Amino acid sequence: MKAIVSTLKGRRLTGVGSIGLIIVTVVVILAIIGPYVSPHDPIQHNLKARYKPLGYSDDNGTYILGTDQLGRDIFSRIIAGCRVSVIVSIFAVVIAGSIGVSYGLIAGFVGGWIDQIMMRIADALLSIPFIVLVVAISGVVGAGIFTLILILGFTGWVTYARVTRGEVLVAKELDYVIAATVVGQSKLKIMFQHILPNVMSSAVVLAALQVGVTIIAESSLSFLGLGVQPPSVTWGLMLADGRASIGSAWWMTTFPGIAITVVVLGVVFLGDWMRDVLDPRLRGE
């Protein structure tokens, strides 16, 4: 992991990469200090200021992006939404990544029929379209941030497993790994000390790119009413509110969607840059 960080530090950011870094940094900072900088309380109702358009002002101040059906400030709610997106995507990606990397490591390293069975199971999980799987499970298990993280984490690991397994199969044939086997090092030691570091950079790149996928999945589920529940503020829930008044208050649907798109773009830009630096072989996939 240290090696990965120092490799990344050594490379200059590309134009697109630095845009990505700026966007991601801003979102993470807003997720932390959001409540202190937002102009209004994101969950405070103000029934006198319902459905007000952009730039509306009253005694409480200006609502630059307008208000929603309960008179809440859209701009403040978008800032508040950063927190859920950051928390859900980071935890879900860490869970999925840990499961997937371990799974792929074991399957690739052990090989043989165990590998065959493990990869069949992974394929079966992939053969249910991701959103369908997640929607169905959250329908059974229930909604909420915590369960959502677990669901996204426990369903999103297959890609990591497949990529890691592929890398392990390559790493197993490397001269120094074979040398370590010949010298008689234990299998566990070979797996963790010699093979794992080789597969980590692909896993980190994949994790960066998966953050975007997770943010979209979270907002889709929340939009459908199966993810984060009110009074938590998320962009997906805001879009669901906006859909109900789509004929009259376009700003309610437009801005949360722009927020999601910009953040996902930022994550993808940053992830693409990391991939080019760490793992040029993955390019084009």
Add this chain to the structure above:
Amino acid sequence: MARYIVSRFGQMIITMFLVSLLVFFMIRLKGDPITIMAPPHFNEEQVESLRRAWGFDKPLSEQYLVFITKAVTGDFGKSMSHNTPAMDLVVGRLKLTYLLAGVSAIIGILIAVPLGVLSALNRNSWLDVSVSALASLGTAMPNFWLGLMLIIVFSVQLGWFPVFGSDSLRAIVLPATCLGTGMAARLSRLTRSSMLEALRQDYMRTARSKGLKPRRVNVVHALRNALIPVITALGLQLGWLLGGSVVVESVFAWPGLGRLVIESIHVRDITVVQAAVFWFSFSFIMINLIVDLLYSVVDPRVKVE
């Protein structure tokens, strides 16, 4: 060829068996599924009799055996909210989801392939740069939000298309555009890189040095080879379309399978959810099987593996 087909069918059956396990255990993630199914006003006794009626009091292995023997005949039990077999409901909605996915795929291919090819032929031109920028935007945008934006512009403001439903031919335009452009964003990049790859090959140089017209070289020699990886990716993309349909159908109130899943979850109609998930993955597996078989016809090298 026959051996390849047989082994692919074998794989498919194993995958379907594993999917059936997933679908079976999915509704038991919280323990006894009766807790989800029983209406809240039921008392202990009523819940108990419901549990016995559904066979949830039997050992798990026995429950699975009953589930799988019925499932292979297409019987997933009765829908609790409609009081008809769950499979009938699923089959009834299937057509509209396939129609939507099919039209979306055609839109996606019609946008992605020409743009990808033109980008590759004019590498680093303004066209290439703007296509790749649009592709990035298209992949970063949640497709249901694009759907909402299309509704605002084309239904609310311009009034060209209905806001929701599936009554007229025009109703499919917005949802299919929404899914199709998302797919085009993914597919155009692949077409571009695979076209670039094909343009670099030796046979291209041979063809050019034979004095063939550039257009003929590009279309006959490069494009035909470039499309092979695109066809493979199509299988995965159709899976993405099926998944995307769950959310997009809800946005446009398109009464397909995806919307049925959401409706059934809200009324806790578990048998329908199971049957629908099963069909989603069955369709996905079948699509990939067909794509793989097609692929082995287009590219005979595959069969060797």
